[in-house]
Amino acid sequence: PAVEYGLDAPFEIEYHDSIGSTNDRARELAAEGAASVVVLADEQVGGRGRLKRKWVGPSGGVWSSLVLRPEIPPSHAPLLTLAAAVAVTRAAREAGVPANIKWPNDVLVDGQKLCGILTEMEGEANRVSWVIVGIGINVNIAGEDLPEGATSVQEQAGTVNRRAFTQRLLEEFDELRTDPETILPAWREHSATLGQRVRVETRTEDVVGEAIDIESPGVLVVDTDDGEARVHAGDCEHLRPV
Ligand code: BTX
Structure with missing residues (x-):
């Protein structure tokens, strides 16, 4: 108690x-x-x-x-x-x-x-x-x-x-x-991730680029060579700075 x-x-x-x-x-x-x-x-x-x-x-x-x-x-x-x-x-x-x-x-x-x-x-x-x-x-x-x-x-x-x-x-x-x-x-x-170049591994793909923003309800926006990609928190298996 x-x-x-x-x-x-x-x-x-x-x-x-x-x-x-x-x-x-x-x-x-x-x-x-x-x-x-x-x-x-x-x-x-x-x-x-x-x-x-x-x-x-x-x-x-x-x-x-x-x-x-x-x-x-x-x-x-x-x-x-x-x-x-x-x-x-x-x-x-x-x-x-x-x-x-x-x-x-x-x-x-x-x-x-x-x-x-x-x-x-x-x-x-x-x-x-x-x-x-x-x-x-x-x-x-x-x-x-x-x-x-x-x-x-x-x-x-x-x-x-x-x-x-x-x-x-x-x-x-x-x-x-x-x-x-x-x-x-x-x-x-307080983010350490925004502004970083990262590799986000999901079950189906690797997203590589600069992490540029977070959107509700926790979606990371990554600026990749092929344009903006959005990764849902639940899909991220690993994120590493590159
Ligand atoms: P995660 O899967 O992102 O991270 C797990 C990894 O973190 C492990 O594989 C290991 O490499 C590393 N690790 C393990 N223990 C520690 C530690 N004490 N400090 C730093 N690194 C560690 C992260 O999962 C989510 C963890 C949630 C833990 C809380 S504790 C209260 C609650 N009860 C419970 O069983 N889990 C949550």
């Missing part, structure tokens, strides 16, 4: 010392009809990334999954991933970490991964029944506990108070989701 975790958050909190995956627990809660709940864990032993990839979750991170029931069609859910990335970036910057956002679902510091976001949903064509936004942030973790290519708040700015950090994160996210027009401008401001 929120009081036990000591958070005055705009969501109800369910806290676990150790868990398989906060997204899996959030799915159970969603199936039971829960809304506006955040599942938080200190350690996550079965964390999931996109496309069956694994997410490493040692003690000291902020492993969190929000259960939301927004009145949106499924196609709009990627906007919540962008909102989460902005919220993480703002909370990290307040903690002194120069974070920025890599499309579609990472927050980086100097190209090293600070955070990954996994959004899942269920619903009909015109209306989601729930959306789960899973946010994994390397906070008070350092050294060999961090996977290859990762960084943490602790490595960048020292140990922080995780409760205060999580509270800022949830407040920022809550602000953005209630004011959706602010999401894309804030995302553009």
Whole structure:
């Protein structure tokens, strides 16, 4: 419960010392009809990334999954991933970490991964029944506990108070989701991807060119040799600077 975790958050909190995956627990809660709940864990032993990839979750991170029931069609859910990335970036910057956002679902510091976001949903064509936004942030973790290519708040700015950090994160996210027009401008401001020459790999093709803009609900616009190409967040398997 929120009081036990000591958070005055705009969501109800369910806290676990150790868990398989906060997204899996959030799915159970969603199936039971829960809304506006955040599942938080200190350690996550079965964390999931996109496309069956694994997410490493040692003690000291902020492993969190929000259960939301927004009145949106499924196609709009990627906007919540962008909102989460902005919220993480703002909370990290307040903690002194120069974070920025890599499309579609990472927050980086100097190209090293600070955070990954996994959004899942269920619903009909015109209306989601729930959306789960899973946010994994390397906070008070350092050294060999961090996977290859990762960084943490602790490595960048020292140990922080995780409760205060999580509270800022949830407040920022809550602000953005209630004011959706602010999401894309804030995302553009903190983007590491816009202005970069990139290769976006999808299941069917590679799109190479300069990333020039983001469009709702999370479509990357790439200026290629053959004109503008648009890639949906869900279709991106890898994005690399080239
Ligand atoms: P992704 O598929 O974009 O990234 C997964 C890749 O990130 C892995 O293959 C690995 O290379 C790298 N990686 C794994 N763990 C870490 C880490 N701790 N720090 C940096 N890099 C790492 C990104 O997927 C989405 C991840 C979402 C994780 C959250 S945590 C709370 C929630 N519960 C859950 O099971 N998943 C989400």
